[in-house]
Amino acid sequence: xxxxxxxxxxxxxxxxxxxxxxxxxxxxxxxxxxxxxxxxxxxxxxxxxxxxxxxxxxxxxxxxxxxxxxxxxxxxxxxxxxxxxxxxxxxxxxxxxxxxxxxxxxxxxxxxxxxxxxxxxxxxxxxxxxxxxxxxxxxxxxxxxxxxxxxxxxxxxxxxxxxxxxxxxxxxxxxxxxxxxxxxxx
Numbered sequence: 081x082x083x084x085x086x087x088x089x090x091x092x093x094x095x096x097x098x099x100x101x102x103x104x105x106x107x108x109x110x111x112x113x114x115x116x117x118x119x120x121x122x123x124x125x126x127x128x129x130x131x132x133x134x135x136x137x138x139x140x141x142x143x144x145x146x147x148x149x150x151x152x153x154x155x156x157x158x159x160x161x162x163x164x165x166x167x168x169x170x171x172x173x174x175x176x177x178x179x180x181x182x183x184x185x186x187x188x189x190x191x192x193x194x195x196x197x198x199x200x201x202x203x204x205x206x207x208x209x210x211x212x213x214x215x216x217x218x219x220x221x222x223x224x225x226x227x228x229x230x231x232x233x234x235x236x237x238x239x240x241x242x243x244x245x246x247x248x249x250x251x252x253x254x255x256x257x258x259x260x261x262x263x264x265x266x
Contacts, residue, residue, distance in 0.1 A: 102145065102146065102147050102193070105145070105212075106144055106145055106146075109126070109139075109145075109215065112124075112215060123217065123218040123219065124139050124215045124216070124217055124218075125137060125138060125139065125215065125216050125217075125218060125247075125249065126138075126139055126142050126145075126195070126212055126214075126215060126216075127212065127213050127214050127215065127216045127241075127247060128195060128207075128209045128210075128211070128212045128213070129209065129210045129211050129212075129213060130177060130178055130186065130190075130207070130208070130209050130210055131178060131186055131187070131190050131210060133178070133248070134213075134245050134246065134247045134248070135247060135248050135249070135250050136216060136239065136247050136248065136249040136250065137195060137249075137250055137252065138249075138251075138252065139215075140198065140200070141197065141198050141200070141201055141252040141253065142195050142196075142197070142198060142252070143195075143196045143197055143198035143199065144167075144195075144196050145193055145194070145195050145196075145212050146167055146168075146193065146194050146196065146206075147192070147193060147194075148191050148192055148193055148194050148208060149165040149166060149167060149194065150165065151163040151164065151165045151174045152164050152165070154264075156265055156266050157264045157265060157266060158263075158264055158265070158266055159176075159179060159185070160175060160176045160177075160179040160180040161173060161174075161175060161264040162174040162175065162176055162208065165194065165206070167194070167196055167206070170196075170204060171204060172194070172196055172204050172205060172206045173203075173204060173205045173206070173264070174194065174205075174206055174208055175205055175206070175207055175208065175261075176191075176208055177207050177208075177250075180260065180261065181229075181231050181232045182231050186208055186210075190210045191208045191209075191210070192209070192210055192211055193208075193209050193210070193211055193212060194206040194207070194208055194209070195207045195209055195212070197252060197256075201252060201253070201256055202256075203256050205256075216239075216241060216247065218239070220241070220242070221239035221240065221241055221247065222239060222240040222241075223237065223238075223239055224237070224238035224239055224240055224246070225237065225238060226238075227248055233254060233258055234250055234251050234252070234254040234255035234258055234261075235248050235249070235250060235251070236248075236249045236250070236251040236254070237249045
């Protein structure tokens with residue numbers, strides 16, 4: 081019988097291994113981006129899944145991906161603003177993007193990661209996602225045209241990848257200028 085305690089200083093080793101793998105994945109993504117010839121030659125996008133929908137995020141605006149941290153609810157805010165989380169000492173607002181668009185809230189089992197906005201957007205915010213599933217080059221995707229969904233003005237264009245997956249590009253600049261997104265109070 082093994083009586084070892086799998087925690088160190090109150091930190092569960094399984095959790096630290098998971099966050100280590102996520103850090104490794106983020107480091108690999110950063111290395112691949114730096115190895116790319118130039119942003120103009122290789123328009124890479126981060127492919128993410130939120131629930132059952134797939135999206136693309138411009139790597140210049142998506143700062144980092146972390147395991148979904150504990151979120152502290154903030155009273156008197158809209159339901160899509162889930163609260164605040166500490167990401168390495170940075171206080172970040174956590175947003176359920178699908179709920180902002182009028183959809184059902186993201187299920188707890190689907191809220192696994194947080195994509196924190198790059199500091200150049202000047203918003204300490206992160207989007208709760210199910211998972212990141214790699215980089216996509218826009219040149220390798222079949223364009224399906226602009227998205228014209230009134231409840232989602234931040235959605236720019238739709239694409240289809242080689243596997244037939246429909247991916248919608250999210251304009252994070254457009255999202256941060258959307259009046260509803262900047263007005264979290266009820």
